[in-house]
Amino acid sequence: MKVRLLHTADVSPGHVRSAFSGLAPPLVPGEAVMFRGSLAACYDRSRAQYDAFSVLEAVPSPEPDWLNLLLVGADLFVPALTYVFGLSHLAGGRGVLSLARLKPPEENDLTETVLEHRLRVEVAHELGHAAGLVHCVVNDCAMHRSLWPESVDLKNPEFCASCRARLPGPG
Numbered sequence: 143m144k145v146r147l148l149h150t151a152d153v154s155p156g157h158v159r160s161a162f163s164g165l166a167p168p169l170v171p172g173e174a175v176m177f178r179g180s181l182a183a184c185y186d187r188s189r190a191q192y193d194a195f196s197v198l199e200a201v202p203s204p205e206p207d208w209l210n211l212l213l214v215g216a217d218l219f220v221p222a223l224t225y226v227f228g229l230s231h232l233a234g235g236r237g238v239l240s241l242a243r244l245k246p247p248e249e250n251d252l253t254e255t256v257l258e259h260r261l262r263v264e265v266a267h268e269l270g271h272a273a274g275l276v277h278c279v280v281n282d283c284a285m286h287r288s289l290w291p292e293s294v295d296l297k298n299p300e301f302c303a304s305c306r307a308r309l310p311g312p313g
C-alpha cells in the first residue's frame with residue numbers, strides 16, 4: 143500500500159522525511175505533497191482547536207492501493223475528548239495526524255529523537271486505521287491505543303504479526 147503524505151505548511155520538511163522513513167511493511171512511501179486546501183472552516187473558536195472530523199473531510203479520497211494521510215501542526219479535537227493525536231476513516235484510506243500533542247509544552251526537554259519516534263508510531267497507527275485495522279491489545283504494536291504521548295513511546299512504528307496478517311500486500 144503506497145502512502146501519500148499531505149502536509150500543511152507548518153510541518154517541517156524534516157518531520158515529513160521522518161514520517162516517511164519510518165514506514166513498515168506493507169506500507170511504502172509514495173509521495174509527499176503540500177496540502178493546498180484551507181482548514182479555516184475547521185477551526186472552532188470556542189475551543190481554540192481544529193475539529194478533527196471536519197479536517198478529515200478535507201483529506202481527499204485516495205486511488206486504489208493508496209492511503210492519504212494529512213500531517214498538520216494544528217491542534218485537533220473531537221467533541222468528547224480534550225484532544226486527539228489523529229483521526230482516520232476506518233478502511234476509508236484517509237486520515238489526519240497532528241504534531242501538536244506529540245510534543246506537549248510541559249515536555250520542553252523532549253529530544254527530537256523521541257518526537258520522531260512518536261511521529262513514526264502515530265503515522266503507522268492512523269494509516270493502519272485507514273487501511274482497516276482496529277485497536278490492538280499487543281502493547282508495542284502501532285495499533286495499540288494511546289491516550290498520552292508517553293504511552294506512544296512504548297510502541298513500535300510496526301504492526302504486530304496479527305495486525306500485519308489483516309493487511310493486504312507482501313511483507
Ligand SMILES: [Zn+2]
Binds near residue numbers: 267271277287
Ligand atoms: Zn486509534
Ligand SMILES: [Zn+2]
Binds near residue numbers: 278284301302305
Ligand atoms: Zn497489533
